[in-house]
Amino acid sequence: MTRRPYVRPLHPHWWLRDRRQFLYILREGTSVFVGLYSAILMDGLIRLAQGRAAWESYLAALSSPLGVTVQVICLAFTIFHAVTWFGVTPKAMPPLLVKGEPIPARTIIRGHFILWAVLSLAVLLVLGG
Amino acid sequence: MSETITIRVLRYDPDKDAEPRFEDFIVPYRDEWVVLDALAYIKEALDPSLAYRGSCHMAVCGSCGMMINRQPKLACHSFIRDYRGQLVTVEPLDHFPIERDLIVDQDDFIEKLTSLYPYLVTEHDKPLSEGPNLQSPAELAAFRPFTQCINCLLCYAACPQVAINEAFVGPAALAIAHRYNKDSRDSGEELRSEVTDSHHGVWDCTFVGACSEVCPKNVDPAAAIQRTKISASFRWLKERLLPGGTS
Numbered sequence: 001m002t003r004r005p006y007v008r009p010l011h012p013h014w015w016l017r018d019r020r021q022f023l024y025i026l027r028e029g030t031s032v033f034v035g036l037y038s039a040i041l042m043d044g045l046i047r048l049a050q051g052r053a054a055w056e057s058y059l060a061a062l063s064s065p066l067g068v069t070v071q072v073i074c075l076a077f078t079i080f081h082a083v084t085w086f087g088v089t090p091k092a093m094p095p096l097l098v099k100g101e102p103i104p105a106r107t108i109i110r111g112h113f114i115l116w117a118v119l120s121l122a123v124l125l126v127l128g129g
Numbered sequence: 130m131s132e133t134i135t136i137r138v139l140r141y142d143p144d145k146d147a148e149p150r151f152e153d154f155i156v157p158y159r160d161e162w163v164v165l166d167a168l169a170y171i172k173e174a175l176d177p178s179l180a181y182r183g184s185c186h187m188a189v190c191g192s193c194g195m196m197i198n199r200q201p202k203l204a205c206h207s208f209i210r211d212y213r214g215q216l217v218t219v220e221p222l223d224h225f226p227i228e229r230d231l232i233v234d235q236d237d238f239i240e241k242l243t244s245l246y247p248y249l250v251t252e253h254d255k256p257l258s259e260g261p262n263l264q265s266p267a268e269l270a271a272f273r274p275f276t277q278c279i280n281c282l283l284c285y286a287a288c289p290q291v292a293i294n295e296a297f298v299g300p301a302a303l304a305i306a307h308r309y310n311k312d313s314r315d316s317g318e319e320l321r322s323e324v325t326d327s328h329h330g331v332w333d334c335t336f337v338g339a340c341s342e343v344c345p346k347n348v349d350p351a352a353a354i355q356r357t358k359i360s361a362s363f364r365w366l367k368e369r370l371l372p373g374g375t376s
C-alpha cells in the first residue's frame with residue numbers, strides 16, 4: 001500500500017458552481033462600486049474647492065443621464081453591500097448579554113436597519129429643509 | 130422492481146489510479162437510510178474495496194464528512210429521502226488531499242490545530258487540595274457553543290479562503306482556539322496569539338461566513354474568527370502604545 005494523496009485542482013469556475021460562493025464574490029465585487037461612489041464624492045470636494053464654475057459643471061455631470069445611471073447602479077450595489085454586511089454583524093460583535101441571555105442575532109440585524117432608516121431620514125430632512 | 134437510488138462515488142486508488150474517477154452504484158431506496166447507510170450497503174453488497182470513514186452514525190464523531198451533491202455534509206446526517214429521484218454524488222471533502230476514495234488526508238489540519246495549544250493552558254499547576262475550578266453560568270456561556278466542534282472539517286470544505294490559500298489556519302482550528310481563550314480557567318491566549326494574530330491566522334479570513342452555514346453543530350467559527358480579530362487588534366495596539374511593548 002502506497003500513500004499517494006491526490007490533490008484535486010481548484011475548479012476554474014469554483015465561485016460560479018455554488019450559490020453561497022457566488023453571493024460572496026458578488027458581495028466582494030460590490031465594494032468596487034462603493035469605492036467608485038466615494039471617488040465621485042471626493043471629486044465633488046475637489047471641484048468645490050476649485051470654485052463656482054467647477055462645482056456647477058460637477059453638478060451638471062451628475063445630473064446628466066450617464067451621471068444618473070452611474071449613481072443608480074452605485075446605489076443598488078451599495079444597498080446590497082450594506083444589507084449583506086448587516087446580516088453578518090452579529091458574528092463580528094462579542095455576545096451582548098441582557099439579563100444573562102445573549103441578544104438574538106435577528107434583533108441586532110434589525111437594529112442596524114432601523115438605525116440606517118433613521119439616519120437616512122435625518123440626512124434627507126437636514127438636506128431637504 | 131423495488132425503488133432504487135443511484136449513488137455516484139468519486140473513487141481513487143493510489144495504487145492503481147492516476148487520478149480520481151466516478152463510479153455509479155445502484156442501491157435500494159429506503160426512507161430511513163442516510164447516505165452513510167447507502168455507502169455501507171455498497172461496501173457490503175457491491176464493492177468491498179470502497180473506502181470511507183464513519184463511526185457514531187449520530188453526528189458526534191465527526192468522521193463522515195464528505196461532499197454530497199457538492200455540499201459539505203455529514204453522511205450520517207443526510208437522509209437519502211431528501212435526494213429522492215435525484216442522482217446522489219458523493220465526493221471526498223473539498224480542499225483536502227484525497228487519500229483513498231472518500232477518505233481525505235487530515236494531517237495538515239491536525240498540525241494547524243496543534244499549533245494553537247488546543248487545551249487548557251494554566252499558569253501553574255493547582256494542587257488538588259485547592260478544590261475544583263468553579264465557573265459561573267455566564268463564564269460557561271462565553272465559550273460553550275465553541276466546545277461543540279466535532280472536527281468534521283465541513284467548514285474547511287466550505288471555505289474559499291482555505292481553497293485558495295493553503296497556509297490559512299482555517300475555521301475549526303481558530304474556533305477551538307477561541308473556545309480556550311474564552312474559558313475563564315485558561316491563560317494561554319498570549320501563547321495562541323502567535324498563530325491566531327498572524328497573517329495566516331485570523332487575517333486570512335475575509336468573512337465569507339460559509340463555515341458557520343455548513344457547521345452541523347452550530348459552532349459558528351465565523352463569529353469566533355471575527356471576535357479574535359478584535360482581540361488581535363487590541364493586542365497589536367497595546368504592544369505599540371503601552372510602555373514596555375516590543376516596538
Ligand code: SF4
Pocket residue numbers: 277278279280281282283284285300301304340343344345346347348349350
Ligand atoms: S466548526 Fe463545525 S464544521 Fe467545522 S469542524 Fe467543527 S463541527 Fe465541523
Ligand code: FES
Pocket residue numbers: 182183184185186187188189190191192193194203204205206
Ligand atoms: S458517523 Fe460520526 S459524525 Fe457521522
